[in-house]
Amino acid sequence: MYKRIAISILVSLIGLTLLLTPLQAKRSGDIYYQDQVAVLMYHHVHEKDTSSSTITSSLFQNQLQSLLSKGYHFISLEEFKQYMEGATVPSNAVLVTFDDGYQSFYTAAYPILKSLRIPAVNFVITNDLTNPLGSYIPSMSKEQISEMTHATNFIDIGCHTNNLHHKLPNGEAALVGRLDAENDDDYKQRVYKDTQACIGKLAGLTDKPLDALAYPFGITSPAATEQVAKAGIRYAFTISPEMATRSADHLLIPRINAGSPGITPELLHRSIQRRVLAQPGSAPLRVDAAAAAAQLGGSANAEGGELRLRLGQEAFTLQVNAKAATRGNARVTLRQPVLREHGLVTIALDDLGALIGQPLVYTPATGKVAVRVPPSVK
Missing domain, CATH: 3.20.20.370 (Glycoside hydrolase/deacetylase)
Structure with missing residues (x-):
C-alpha cells in the first residue's frame, strides 16, 4: 500500500x-x-x-x-x-x-x-x-x-x-x-x-x-x-x-x-x-419500510398486499412484490421492487427517499434511518 x-x-x-x-x-x-x-x-x-x-x-x-x-x-x-x-x-x-x-x-x-x-x-x-x-x-x-x-x-x-x-x-x-x-x-x-x-x-x-x-x-x-x-x-x-x-x-x-x-x-x-470501482452483483440497501416510517416520525399500516405509510400530511402506499407505489393519488414506478422478507415489507433506501422527497441516510451502528442534514448557513 x-x-x-x-x-x-x-x-x-x-x-x-x-x-x-x-x-x-x-x-x-x-x-x-x-x-x-x-x-x-x-x-x-x-x-x-x-x-x-x-x-x-x-x-x-x-x-x-x-x-x-x-x-x-x-x-x-x-x-x-x-x-x-x-x-x-x-x-x-x-x-x-x-x-x-x-x-x-x-x-x-x-x-x-x-x-x-x-x-x-x-x-x-x-x-x-x-x-x-x-x-x-x-x-x-x-x-x-x-x-x-x-x-x-x-x-x-x-x-x-x-x-x-x-x-x-x-x-x-x-x-x-x-x-x-x-x-x-x-x-x-x-x-x-x-x-x-x-x-x-x-x-x-x-x-x-x-x-x-x-x-x-x-x-x-x-x-x-x-x-x-x-x-x-x-x-x-x-x-x-x-x-x-x-x-x-x-x-x-x-x-x-x-x-x-x-x-x-x-x-x-x-x-x-x-x-469508479466495479460493483458486480451489488444490491441496493433495503430497509424495513414500517420501521423507517416510525423513525422518521410517521406511521405504517399493513393491509393485504399493501403497506400504507403516513409521514406528516402525506400518505403513501407501497405495493408488495411490485415496483409500484402511490403518493396521494399519483402512481409512481420505483427502481427496485417492494418485497416481503421474513415478515417485513422492505424498500430500497433510495426509492424511499425519492418517494417522500427527502435525502435519507442509514446508520448501521444505530439501525436507524434519518433525513440527511442539508448544508446551511447558520
Missing part, C-alpha cells in the same frame, strides 16, 4: 414521473457509482498566481456546477466519516478537500462553496497560524477559519501537520525522513508531538472533532501513520488517485486531483469515471 502511494506521487423530489429518479440528482438521473466516494483534492484558488496546483475561481466554480448538473452529490467530512464507519452515502458521492490552509480558500473558494451549498474541508498547516501573511502564499487567520466553521454546518478543518510540511536536506519529506542523529524513539516523538500540536492549535476554531489529517505531499510510512493515529487521527488522506471505499485503510484514504489548471469540468468528470 505504501509503495503504491509513493508511485502515485510520481505519476425535494424531482417530479413524479413514470420513472422515479434518485433524490438530489437535480439535472441528471444517471447513477455512475454507489457506495464509494470521489474525494477531490485542491490547494490554491487565485486569479493571478500560477502553478500546477492553482486554479482560477471561474474554473473552480465551473467544475462544481458541472458536477452538480451531472447528478453528483456533495457530502460533508462528517458524512464521509460516517460512511467509513458503515453509514450510507448518496449515489455519485463527492467530498471536496483542500490542503495547506491558504487564505485563497477564504477569499475565493469559500464564497463559491457557500453560494452552491457545497461542503468542503481544509487541511491546515498550523505553524502558519502564528503569522498568516508571512508565508510565501498567505494563509488563513484563526479568525477567518473560525468564522467559516461557525457560520455554516458544511465547512470543516483538519490537520496538515504543525511544522512538518517541508523537505529535509536529504530530500525526504519531514514527516517520514530522519533528522541527523535521530533514533527511532526520537523520530516517533517528533511526529507524535507535531500531530498533537496541530490538533491543539485547531481545537478552538471548530466545534467538531479534529481527527482527520492530510499527509504533506501525500507521503507517509508505517511508522508515521502509527504516530499520527496514536496522537488522535482516525482518518488520513493520501494522494493515491483512486475512489474511496469503506473497505480501504482509514489512514490511507485516496484522493483524486482536481486542482490543476488543465482539469476542465468535462475532464474532471471523465477522471472520476475512469476510477
